[in-house]
Amino acid sequence: MELECYPMTQTPPDLVPGRQSRNWMDAFASRHPYRCLPLNMANTTGWEILCPLTFTAEWNGGPSQADIVITPERHNADLTHVVTSHFSRGVLTMHPQYLFRTPPGWGLLAGGSPNHMKDGIQPLVGLIETDWLPFPFTMNWLFTRPGKVKFEKGEPFCFITPIEHRKVETMQPVIRSLESNPVMHGQFEAWNRARTDFNKRLASGDPDAAKEAWQRYYFKGEIPEDLGTAPETHVNKRRLKSPRVG
Known part of the structure; x- marks a missing residue:
């Protein structure tokens, strides 16, 4: 099977297989969390889309688009192709910059990279029917409180996992x-x-x-x-x- 990835710009973000390592896991004595196979498997079951630049986003708690201020580390003419304040109410919108196409019956579960923590902001999760959708989706993050967050160049801002989502409906939970x-x-x-x-x-x-x-x-x-x-x-x-x- 193929996951078709159509870049929407000349320089789309890097798309890489999910990486196992996490800073907070490295910080444990003897890197103890890596002994947890479910964590390792979740971290690597999908592809990461990496931030192409470093920027900060600050939300003052207000309800309008203007209440989020986005500041790149260096001037970048393509900033709005990467990140914007689009939906208001503390929602930060980032652009994967790919149009994806999956086999019939398969979609993409898109959200934050598993077990990758960011203080003050939460990745929203969406299930996209990429077997027919003719336009790209956005990756959205919701501030959990007023404040400032930083995304580093090379940091994953979106994680995609193919899922044969219609088959979930055929599964019957049974308590025994x-x-x-x-x-x-x-x-x-x-x-x-x-x-x-x-x-x-x-x-x-x-x-x-x-x-x-x-x-x-x-x-x-x-x-x-x-x-x-x-x-x-x-x-x-x-x-x-x-x-x-x-």
Whole structure:
């Protein structure tokens, strides 16, 4: 399948596979958050659109477009092609500058880069039917309070993930007791015993537990022994393709 990306300008923002690293994750002792596979997978399941320039945006709390002031680090004639105050009421609008086309039935979930934090402003999320839409969409951020925010050149300002969205409607949530699935119940109990024992040994200063540091069942795609195996579909690293010229 192809995700067709049509630039709307001569110099569109860079489009790159989602990157795993986050500053706040790096700041932890031993970079502990990277042990959380769901975080790593979310960070890399999609493509980042990178800010082509550095700018600050300041909102005074007012309801009009003029209440957001955008200041580039250096003069840039293309500033309004990148960022504007368009919708008022503290909404900052940024322009991916691509027209995307997905296969039939597929759309793009567009929002902020997962687990990428910005104090004072929140990315809004949209699901776009890019299998037919003949014009580009905007990426919008909402100030959570009056103040100033800064976007750095090379920082992701939009994150896109293809999704076969109509199939979601065919899925039926069903609430069942865990006991109704004996295999899963047994696997859970085995994991829970192993987890409880490991945490007790770690808290007591057991050297083997300290050396192990953390259990890796999920990261490695393993189920506690003697209770079956995880499916071959398990993934612990995402490998998305970089854009190429068609």
